[in-house]
Amino acid sequence: MNPQPTDPSRRTVLSLAATAGLTTALGGLPAFTASAAPRRPTASPLPTSPRDQLWWQAPGDEHSLIEQGLPVGNGRLGALASNDPGRELLLITDATMWTGGLNDTLDADGQFPYGRADFGSFTLLARLAVDIPEHDLSAVNGYRRTLDLAQGLVTSTYVHSGVTYRREIFASRPDDAIVLHFTQSGGGRYTGTVTLEGTHGEKTTSAESFGAVLPNGLRYGAAIKAYGSGGRVRVNGPHIEFTGCTDLTVVLSGGTNYTPDAGTHYRDPSLDPEELARHKAAAAARHSADVLLPTHVADYRRLYEQLGLTLGTSTDAQRSLDTWERLRARARDGVPDPELEAAYLQYGRYLMISGSRGSLPLGLQGLWLDGNDPDWMGDYHTDINIQMNYWMADRTGLSGCFDAFTDYCLAQLPSWTDLTHRLFNDPRNRYRNSTGRVAGWTVAISTNPWGGGGWWWHPAGNAWLSNSLYEHYEYTQSRQYLARIYPLLKGACEFWEARLLPTTLPGTSREVLIADSDWSPEHGPLDAKGITYAQEQVWALFGNYADAAAVLLRDADYAQTIAGLRDKLYLPQVSPKSGWLEEWMSPDNLGETTHRHLSPLAGLFPGDRIRPDGSTPKDIVDGATALLTARGTESFGWANAWRALCWARLKNADKAYQLVTNNLRPSTDGSNGTAFNLFDIYQVEQGRGIFQIDANLGTPAAMIEMLVYSRPGHIQLLPALPDAWAASGSLDGVPVRGGFVMDLRWRKGTPTEVRLRSVGGRATTVVFGGVPRTVALAPGESVTLKGFTR
Numbered sequence: 001m002n003p004q005p006t007d008p009s010r011r012t013v014l015s016l017a018a019t020a021g022l023t024t025a026l027g028g029l030p031a032f033t034a035s036a037a038p039r040r041p042t043a044s045p046l047p048t049s050p051r052d053q054l055w056w057q058a059p060g061d062e063h064s065l066i067e068q069g070l071p072v073g074n075g076r077l078g079a080l081a082s083n084d085p086g087r088e089l090l091l092i093t094d095a096t097m098w099t100g101g102l103n104d105t106l107d108a109d110g111q112f113p114y115g116r117a118d119f120g121s122f123t124l125l126a127r128l129a130v131d132i133p134e135h136d137l138s139a140v141n142g143y144r145r146t147l148d149l150a151q152g153l154v155t156s157t158y159v160h161s162g163v164t165y166r167r168e169i170f171a172s173r174p175d176d177a178i179v180l181h182f183t184q185s186g187g188g189r190y191t192g193t194v195t196l197e198g199t200h201g202e203k204t205t206s207a208e209s210f211g212a213v214l215p216n217g218l219r220y221g222a223a224i225k226a227y228g229s230g231g232r233v234r235v236n237g238p239h240i241e242f243t244g245c246t247d248l249t250v251v252l253s254g255g256t257n258y259t260p261d262a263g264t265h266y267r268d269p270s271l272d273p274e275e276l277a278r279h280k281a282a283a284a285a286r287h288s289a290d291v292l293l294p295t296h297v298a299d300y301r302r303l304y305e306q307l308g309l310t311l312g313t314s315t316d317a318q319r320s321l322d323t324w325e326r327l328r329a330r331a332r333d334g335v336p337d338p339e340l341e342a343a344y345l346q347y348g349r350y351l352m353i354s355g356s357r358g359s360l361p362l363g364l365q366g367l368w369l370d371g372n373d374p375d376w377m378g379d380y381h382t383d384i385n386i387q388m389n390y391w392m393a394d395r396t397g398l399s400g401c402f403d404a405f406t407d408y409c410l411a412q413l414p415s416w417t418d419l420t421h422r423l424f425n426d427p428r429n430r431y432r433n434s435t436g437r438v439a440g441w442t443v444a445i446s447t448n449p450w451g452g453g454g455w456w457w458h459p460a461g462n463a464w465l466s467n468s469l470y471e472h473y474e475y476t477q478s479r480q481y482l483a484r485i486y487p488l489l490k491g492a493c494e495f496w497e498a499r500l501l502p503t504t505l506p507g508t509s510r511e512v513l514i515a516d517s518d519w520s521p522e523h524g525p526l527d528a529k530g531i532t533y534a535q536e537q538v539w540a541l542f543g544n545y546a547d548a549a550a551v552l553l554r555d556a557d558y559a560q561t562i563a564g565l566r567d568k569l570y571l572p573q574v575s576p577k578s579g580w581l582e583e584w585m586s587p588d589n590l591g592e593t594t595h596r597h598l599s600p601l602a603g604l605f606p607g608d609r610i611r612p613d614g615s616t617p618k619d620i621v622d623g624a625t626a627l628l629t630a631r632g633t634e635s636f637g638w639a640n641a642w643r644a645l646c647w648a649r650l651k652n653a654d655k656a657y658q659l660v661t662n663n664l665r666p667s668t669d670g671s672n673g674t675a676f677n678l679f680d681i682y683q684v685e686q687g688r689g690i691f692q693i694d695a696n697l698g699t700p701a702a703m704i705e706m707l708v709y710s711r712p713g714h715i716q717l718l719p720a721l722p723d724a725w726a727a728s729g730s731l732d733g734v735p736v737r738g739g740f741v742m743d744l745r746w747r748k749g750t751p752t753e754v755r756l757r758s759v760g761g762r763a764t765t766v767v768f769g770g771v772p773r774t775v776a777l778a779p780g781e782s783v784t785l786k787g788f789t790r
Contacts, residue, residue: 032076032094032096032176032255032256032257032258032271032273032276033271033276034276034279034280035176037283038174038175038295038299039174039295040287040291040294040295041294041295041298043294044294048148048150048151049150050319051339051342051343052148052149052150052343052346053146053147053148053149053150054146054147054149054323054343054347054678055144055145055146055147055322055323056144056145056146056322056323056324056676057143057144057322058143059082059083059084059085059137059143059145059156060080060081060082060083060084060676060677061082062082062084062087062089065080065082065089065091065370066080066368066369066370066675066679066690066691067667067675067676067677067679067681067691068082068675068676068677069081069082069091069368069370069677070083070145070147070154070169070677071351071354071355071366071367071368071677071679072152072154072169072170072171072178072354073171073354073355073367073368074171074172074173074176074177074178074354074357075095075173075353075354075355075356075357075358075359075401075404076094076095076096076176076255076357076358076359076360076367077092077093077094077095077125077171077176077177077178077253077254077255078092078093078094078095078171078354078355078366078367078368079091079092079093079128079169079171079178079368080368080369080370081154081169083145083154083156083167083169084137085132085135085136085137085140085143085156085158085160085165086131086132086133086134086135086136086137086139087129087130087131087132088129088130088132088167088169088180089127089128089129090127090128090129090169090178090180090252091124091127091368091369091370092124092125092126092127092128092178092222092252092254093122093124093125093367093368093369094125094220094254094255094256094359095355095359095360095367096218096255096256096258096359096360096449097122097123097124097125097218097220097256098120098121098122098123098216098218098258098448098449098450099116099117099120099121099123099214099215099216099218100116100117100118100119100120100121100216100377100448100450100452101118101120101216101450101452102265102415102419102450102451102452103118103119103120103448103450103452103453103454104419104422104423104452105118106423106426106428106429108428109428109429109430110426110427110428110429110430110432110457111429111444111455111456111457112444112446112452112453112454112455112456112457113454114377114446114454114455116373116377119377119379119446119448119452119453119454120216120377120448120450120452121372121373121374121377121378121379122363122365122369122374122377122378122379123199123200123369123372124199124369124371124372125198125199125220125222125254125255125256126196126197126198126199126210126222126252126254127196127197127198127199128178128194128195128196128197128224128250128252129193129194129195129197130180130182130192130193130194130248130250131192131193131194131195132190132191132192133191133192134160134191134192135158135160135165139160140158140159140160140165141158141159142157142158142159142164143156143157143158144156144157144158145157147347147350149304149343149346149347149349149350150301150304150305151170151297151300151301152170152171152296152297152300152301152304152350152353152354153168153169153170153293153296153297154168154169154170155167155168155169160188161188162186163184163185163186163187163188164184164185164186164188165182165183165184165188166182166183166184166185167180167181167182167183168180168181168183168289168293169181170293170296170297171296171354172284172292172295172296172299173296173299173300173357173358174295174296174299175251175280175283175284175292175295175296176253176280176284177251177252177253177280177281177284177292178251178252178253179249179250179251179252179284179289179292179293179296180248180249180250180251180252181247181248181249181289181292181293182228182245182247182248182249183246183247184246184247188246189230189231189244189245189246190228190231190242190244190245190246190247190248191231191242191243191244191245192241192242193236193239193240193241193242194207194224194226194239194240194242194250195207195238195239195240196208196209196210196222196223196224196252197210198210198212198222199372200212200214200372204238206235207235207236207237207238207239207240208223208224208225208235208240208278208281209221209222209223209224209274209277209278209281210222210223210274211272211273211274211275211277216450217265217267218256218257218258218267219256219257219267219271219272219273220254220255220256220257220273221254221255221272221273221274221275221276221277222252222253222254222255222274222277223252223253223254223274223277223278223280223281223282224240224250224251224252224281225250225251225281225282225284225285226240226242226248226249226250226251227248227249227285228242228245228246228247228248228249229245229246229247230244230245230246230247231243231244231245231246232244232245233245233248249285249288249289249292251281251284251285251292252281253276253277253280253281253284254273254277255273255276255277256273257269257271257272257273258360258449259271260407260408260411261411262411262412262414262415262451263414265450266411266449266450266451300353303353303397303398303400303401304346304349304350304353306396306397306398306733307349307396307397307398307731307732307733307734308730308731308732308733309342309345309346309729309730309731309732310338310342310728310729310730311338311339311341311342311724311725311729312336312338312339312724312725312727312728312729313338313339313728314337314338314339314340318335318337318339318340319339323340323678324666324676326340327340327664327665327666327674328666330661330664331661331664331665331666336724336725338724338725338729340664341660341661341664341703341724341725344664344678344699344700345396345699345700345703345704347678347696348392348396348696348697348699348700349392349396349397349398349700351366351693351696351697352392352393352396352398352401352697353398353401354367355367355368355693356393356401356402356404356405357400357401357403357404358404359404360404360408360449361380361386361389361390361404361405361408362386362389362390362404362693362697363378363379363380363381363385363386363389364376364377364378364379364380364381364385364692364693364694365378365691365692365693366389366693366696368679368691368693374690375684375690376446377446377448377454379446379447379448379454380408380446380447380448381445381446382443382444382445382446382447382458382461382464382465383445383458383461383464383521383522383597383599384521384597384599384638384642384694385638385692385694386405386465387464387465387468387606388638388641388642388694388697388698388701389405389693389694389697389698390402390405390468390472390697391606391645391697391698391701392697392698392700392701392704393405393472394471394472394475394476394735395700395701395704395705395734395735396700396701396704396734397733397734397735397741399472399475399476399735402472405468405469406469406472406481406484406485408449409465409469409485409488410484410485410487410488412447412449412451413441413487413488413491414451415450415451415452416441416442416443416447416451416453416462417440417441417491418451419451419452419453420438420440420441420442420495421438421439424438424442424457425438429457430517430526430527431456431457431459431516431517431518431519431527432516433498433499433516434501434516434517435498435499435501435516437498437499438495438498439494439495439497439498440462440490440491440492440493440494440495440496440497440498441462441488441491441492441495442457442458442459442461442462442492442495443458443461443462443465444456444457444458444461445457445458445461445521445522456519458521459495459499459515459516459518459534460515460518460533460534460537460538462488462491462492462495462541463492463496463534463537463538463540463541464537464602465488465492466485466488466489466492466541466544466545467537467540467541467544467606467607468606469485469488469489470485470489470544470548471606471737473485473548474711474712474737474738474739475735475736475737475739476739476759476760477738477739477759477760477761478760479551479552482548482551482552483552485548486548486549486552486554489541489544489545489548490545490555490558492541492545493541493542493545493558493562496515496538496541496542496565497561497562497565499515499516500513500514500515500516500538500565500569501513501514501515501516501529502568503529503530503570505570511568512568512569512570513565513568513569513570514529514530514535514569514570514585515529515530515531515534515535515538516529517529518531518533518534519531520532520533520583520584520591520597520599520600521533521597521599522595522596522597523591523592523595523597524583524584524590524591524592525584525590528584528585528586528590529585530570530584530585531583531584531585531599531600532572532581532582532583532584532599532600532602532603533583533599533600533602535569535570535571535572536571536572536600536602536603536607536609537602537607538569539566539569539571539603539609540602540603540607540609542562542563542565542566542569543566545559545562546559546562546563546566570585571609572600572603573623574619574620574622574623575587575588575589575623577589578626578627578630579622579623579626580623580626580627580630581600581601581620581623581624581626581627582600582623583599583600583627593630593631594630594631594632594634594635595631596635596636596638596639597639598628598631598639598642598643598646600627601624601627601628601646603624604624604628604646604649604650605642605645605646605648605649605705606645608711610624610649611649612649612650612651621650624646624650625650628643628646628647628650631643633655633658633659633662634662635672636672636682636683636692636695637663637672637673637680637681637682637692637694637695637696637698637699638680638682638692638694638695638698640659640660640662640663640695640699641659641663641694641695641698641699641701641702642698643655643659644656644657644659644660644699644702644706645698645701645702645705647659647720648702648705648706648709648719648720649705649709649719650720651719651720652720653706653720653721653722653723654722656702656705656706656720656722657706657720657722657724659702660699660702660703660706663680663695663699667681667689669687669689670683670684670685670686670687670688670689671683671689672689675691678696679691679693679696680692680693680694680695680696680699682695704731704734705719705720706719706720706721706722707719707721707725707729707731707734707744708731708734708736708742708744710736710737710738711737711738712737712738712761712764713738713763713764713765714738714764714765714767715736715738715740715742715756715764715765715766715767716767716768717744717746717751717754717766717767717768717788718744718746718749718750718751718768721746721749726746726748726749727747727748728746728747728748729745729746730743730744730745730746731743731744731745732744735759736764738761738764739758739759739760739761739762739779740756740757740758740759740761740764740777741756741757741759742754742755742756742757743755749790750768750769750788750789750790751768751785751788752786752788753784753785753786754766754784754785754786754788755782755783755784755785756775756777756782756783756784756785757777757780757781757782758777758778758779758780758781758782759779759780760779761777761779762776762777762778762779763775763776763777766785768788769788769789769790771788771789773785
């Protein structure tokens with residue numbers, strides 16, 4: 001490590017961050033803490049539609065829970081459930097259960113170490129098993145399990161000895177606990193054991209709780225309470241025994257002493273997680289499951305009901321199939337199943353609500369694990385994956401779930417700034433700034449919750465993160481939010497002000513600014529200058545920063561400086577050899593033609609610079625289209641989702657829909673596609689696939705973009721509506737950029753009614769069939785539009 005002589009120390013950077021007001025900006029990210037008793041609803045949960053229910057005729061194999069277990073989560077605390085009648089196994093996670101640390105000693109090549117011991121890994125918190133030996137799967141019949149997307153509830157039912165048994169599993173945010181409720185009708189009884197275990201070799205002294213400390217100093221703990229009726233529940237050694245119970249409730253809580261504060265190294269030394277878990281479990285256990293469930297459902301449905309969606313009507317034959325057989329039939333027969341496709345979008349929303357509230361954001365595997373060794377550590381990849389995870393939040397009415405992403409970036413900023421100043425210009429780093437200057441902040445390709453980076457430096461990562469955060473403002477129009485993220489935007493601009501290089505374009509006298517040596521994710525030359533990916537991200541960043549400074553009336557002189565730099569940025573051209581938009585400042589293709597990443601198309605999506613509406617030169621649009629075509633339509637799930645989004649932007653409904661349905665193909669033997677439980681599977685090698693959540697979240701974003709495209713001041717209706725959804729459909733409560741929420745109904749491919757409500761926006765243009773309609777509204781006002789024609 002050879003920092004610049006003028007680089008500030010870590011202590012100084014953290015102090016500067018506090019002076020700039022960053023510490024007060026972190027307040028949105030709560031940790032595992034004590035909380036007030038929740039409000040209890042007085043009404044029972046309303047029944048839900050079969051369209052909101054996924055169902056299966058077999059439980060999950062406990063050795064394959066990542067493909068077969070059903071996920072539950074309260075935004076921080078999650079589990080995969082097997083739903084096996086004789087052995088209910090839950091693999092419990094807490095979003096902050098991470099090994100590793102700051103990881104600030106670079107390798108010999110100036111890059112970050114990337115292992116479980118240094119960078120760290122997301123890991124399991126606990127295992128919970130409820131064993132009911134008499135209810136072995138071979139001894140029951142009529143088995144069915146259901147995931148009710150509208151209530152956030154997993155149920156399973158079966159018949160044993162003429163008695164119908166039912167169990168419910170849910171993760172309650174108000175009670176900060178996972179609840180299992182076992183009932184029966186017909187005079188049955190439950191006899192068995194409940195066992196809580198850690199997954200890191202802990203020595204436990206109680207059947208009801210455990211606590212321990214990871215080697216990195218993170219304290220953690222979990223606790224359970226079990227209670228029932230008509231029988232006996234007691235602790236016996238390492239288990240809780242229940243005998244002859246007519247019903248049984250098990251409540252689990254747990255967490256860590258992680259706290260989103262770089263000044264305390266992201267740990268709260270005063271917090272005892274085991275004791276807090278015992279308190280939370282006991283507090284919830286004072287209430288019956290009949291009270292706990294409505295409390296959870298009321299909280300969950302407040303978010304779920306923000307968006308309504310119908311894409312058409314499925315056949316009775318399709319509805320008669322369980323979810324797995326329905327997926328197989330859809331892939332085998334090629335017949336659209338619009339209700340299943342709509343349910344897949346809602347399943348993505350279920351995962352977002354369950355995995356992204358009040359804690360760390362969703363990483364590569366979201367909130368769910370089946371072991372302590374997830375591929376790529378289950379981390380936060382900043383070169384597509386974490387951004388894709390949050391593309392759907394605003395688009396599907398879940399803006400509040402975006403907060404975890406924002407809060408994470410703000411909490412990490414002091415450490416990211418410190419590492420950038422101390423380490424980025426290390427002479428061994430191939431990506432260091434040739435100018436010799438360093439300012440602001442950037443990140444590595446992989447990040448963890450400890451302020452640390454892993455793998456290689458990712459200079460343009462700061463721009464992409466900032467652009468993603470700014471897009472959230474475009475939806476919400478919240479000045480308070482914009483003020484919170486302003487330091488991130490400005491710091492990223494400061495980094496690029498120090499990094500950009502002037503160069504004269506060959507054969508001209510025109511001087512432009514280009515990015516220093518970089519890698520177009522994740523292929524091609526390792527040290528190319530002026531890569532399209534960086535140029536597009538920085539162009540968008542500079543524009544977003546200038547807009548933010550104008551809205552907030554801040555730093556007018558600096559905003560003018562950044563606007564001047566933006567005017568000089570080189571923007572990509574079309575290769576005269578391939579006809580593609582160039583990925584590098586070269587007419588040659590220097591990478592893999594069908595590579596999974598679409599980095600050079602960042603100006604098409606998620607950006608808006610490249611538009612097929614006549615405002616962008618035709619050769620640029622054609623070049624982007626040619627490059628996207630060359631990339632193909634067969635790839636990993638997240639790559640297909642990104643391709644679908646790009647084709648939606650190009651108004652090609654057939655291509656976009658093909659890519660959506662490619663992701664719905666059943667995964668077999670680890671192949672790319674959808675698993676038994678609807679998790680997306682990423683084939684890492686022949687015969688082995690892993691779960692990555694980005695496709696589960698990116699594909700719904702693509703489906704929304706097929707139905708509505710928006711940018712501030714512009715809304716286009718049904719830009720890429722496929723024939724499969726054209727007969728009739730509706731989309732209620734969909735947010736659009738510029739500060740509006742829209743309800744949309746269509747028939748035979750044409751909108752029949754649009755209701756637009758302002759949530760901060762004042763003017764926009766609504767377009768269908770090339771005909772624009774100007775709308776002006778005050779915040780809170782709404783307007784209904786009809787009479788659309790092709």
